[in-house]
Amino acid sequence: MVTKKEKRIGEKSPVLYFILPAIILVAVILIFPLLFALGISFFNWDLIDESARGFIGFSNFVNIFKDKSFWNALFLQLGFIFIAIPIETVIGFFVAMLLNREFKGVKVIRSLLLLPVFVLPVLSGLTWRLMLQPEYGAISFLLTKIGVSQTTWLAKPTTAYAAVIIQDIWRMWPFMFMFLYSGLINIPPSLIEAADLDGAGFWDKVFKIILPLLKPTFTTAILLRLIDALRIFSEVFVMTEGGPGNATTLLSLYIYKQAFRYFNIGYASAMGIILTIISLTIAIFLVRKNMMMESA
Amino acid sequence: MKRKKIKKAIIIIVSILILIVELFPILIIVLNGFKRDIDIWSGNPFSFKPTLQSYKKIFQRSDVWLGLKNSILVGLISTIISLIVGAMASYAIARFDFKYRETVAYSFLVSRMIPQISLAIPLFMMFRFINLIDTLPALIFAHMSFNIPYVVWVLLPFFSDVPKEYEEAALVDGCDKKKIFWKIFLPLVAPGVVVAGVFTFMMSWNEFLYALVLTSSQAKTAPVVINGFMGQYAPLWGQLAAAGTIMLIPNFVITLLFQRYLIEGMSGGIKG
Numbered sequence: 001m002v003t004k005k006e007k008r009i010g011e012k013s014p015v016l017y018f019i020l021p022a023i024i025l026v027a028v029i030l031i032f033p034l035l036f037a038l039g040i041s042f043f044n045w046d047l048i049d050e051s052a053r054g055f056i057g058f059s060n061f062v063n064i065f066k067d068k069s070f071w072n073a074l075f076l077q078l079g080f081i082f083i084a085i086p087i088e089t090v091i092g093f094f095v096a097m098l099l100n101r102e103f104k105g106v107k108v109i110r111s112l113l114l115l116p117v118f119v120l121p122v123l124s125g126l127t128w129r130l131m132l133q134p135e136y137g138a139i140s141f142l143l144t145k146i147g148v149s150q151t152t153w154l155a156k157p158t159t160a161y162a163a164v165i166i167q168d169i170w171r172m173w174p175f176m177f178m179f180l181y182s183g184l185i186n187i188p189p190s191l192i193e194a195a196d197l198d199g200a201g202f203w204d205k206v207f208k209i210i211l212p213l214l215k216p217t218f219t220t221a222i223l224l225r226l227i228d229a230l231r232i233f234s235e236v237f238v239m240t241e242g243g244p245g246n247a248t249t250l251l252s253l254y255i256y257k258q259a260f261r262y263f264n265i266g267y268a269s270a271m272g273i274i275l276t277i278i279s280l281t282i283a284i285f286l287v288r289k290n291m292m293m294e295s296a
Numbered sequence: 297m298k299r300k301k302i303k304k305a306i307i308i309i310v311s312i313l314i315l316i317v318e319l320f321p322i323l324i325i326v327l328n329g330f331k332r333d334i335d336i337w338s339g340n341p342f343s344f345k346p347t348l349q350s351y352k353k354i355f356q357r358s359d360v361w362l363g364l365k366n367s368i369l370v371g372l373i374s375t376i377i378s379l380i381v382g383a384m385a386s387y388a389i390a391r392f393d394f395k396y397r398e399t400v401a402y403s404f405l406v407s408r409m410i411p412q413i414s415l416a417i418p419l420f421m422m423f424r425f426i427n428l429i430d431t432l433p434a435l436i437f438a439h440m441s442f443n444i445p446y447v448v449w450v451l452l453p454f455f456s457d458v459p460k461e462y463e464e465a466a467l468v469d470g471c472d473k474k475k476i477f478w479k480i481f482l483p484l485v486a487p488g489v490v491v492a493g494v495f496t497f498m499m500s501w502n503e504f505l506y507a508l509v510l511t512s513s514q515a516k517t518a519p520v521v522i523n524g525f526m527g528q529y530a531p532l533w534g535q536l537a538a539a540g541t542i543m544l545i546p547n548f549v550i551t552l553l554f555q556r557y558l559i560e561g562m563s564g565g566i567k568g
Contacts, residue, residue, distance in 0.1 A: 272414035
């Protein structure tokens, strides 16, 4: 009996010793706050006016579904995701194809292309804001040279929204490139050569050999981008602050405004919970896929 | 043969054009740091006389120093704690068989994907309640919420790759599991720890939303200070660019030095 008990302690205690610190910290700074947010989302909770606080059940969630600004933010968010990510993927793929060959300087080009991914989001947003200034912004300057008339790009709803998306495409297609290139170099050249011998054209090779083989890489890279694009905040916040009007108020920006401009903490928390559920659903897809690959 | 040469020339030209477009905004940041504000305000971005005025100005500003100091402190401390705690957890997950092992592992992975704004609100309420708003500990804790799960997952493959023989030999020598971790495993996965540490620090260095919500003056980090240069009236583009250039240096050094590990670093343990 004694030996058995000793053995059990001996087996279990090191696991706890190693894993408990991380679990405790994550519980305090991640799980508890989330539960707290969930709790608050059932309250009318004004940050300043304490008299206006009280339990209101599911009212926040009901109100979200009636809130036109929320639907607008969701619509802009989905538009952002469905425009930016496919373009990033396509550019990333074709540049990976283009640079998957040897010529002088190609290594330097491949490394330097990755730099935008690592520009601080805040700095990227501010730089695009500068470049798009009428009169003195670098992009405005170049555009006038080719005959595009001066305009306040960030003060008009459509061009501001486009600018936010272009900023993201500029920064993040190299991220796609990085993943897809690393997938491409793992395709055995013999497969491509065999196709060449069969007289396959470029598009045949792309659709019949390369894309099927790269499917797992595509899925991982796109899901990673999706999770990031869903919570984008800093770049847009410093570039447009969500304006003009609500034209670039994506989900995270709308939640931020509700919480820290209008002090509707309960309402903002409820939206935060919804956003978290969407993100975690995608995350679980990603994890499932990862698990399947591991067992395969 | 001639056609092949032309094709090659076109490929090289297109590649260089793409590179120019991608580096253009970065070039603008760096150049603007060496311009007088008056040159930035004048249309042509390429005609100016280089000067160090903006750099001189930012180094005379106490808020820039404070922001850089806070950014470095928050980055370093949260990285070090996350590395220690995360490496221990990662080791347990990779090397021990226990109940709920997979659940614990995947909970760490999934938790990294929670949108920051959803956490920023309750963290703000919590830290306000215990009077930690505008302090470095609040930011350090907030950063650990994404850094710890990240470290756990980046290190998993490194721990899994250590051959069993090392462990067995150490057990025979009479080391207990704790000693084995600190004395044998940690040195063996040192490259992984460096990779995880470097990318963790960079995530903290880039972070903006928590700093925006949780600080007001004393604990501001550099990204918030930079954003402050936009000002109420006229943006201080020159100083903004100078400070921005300084903040880009660690990121670019990391990118170029850790080329081989970028994918591991960016995907945080998720396989491609």
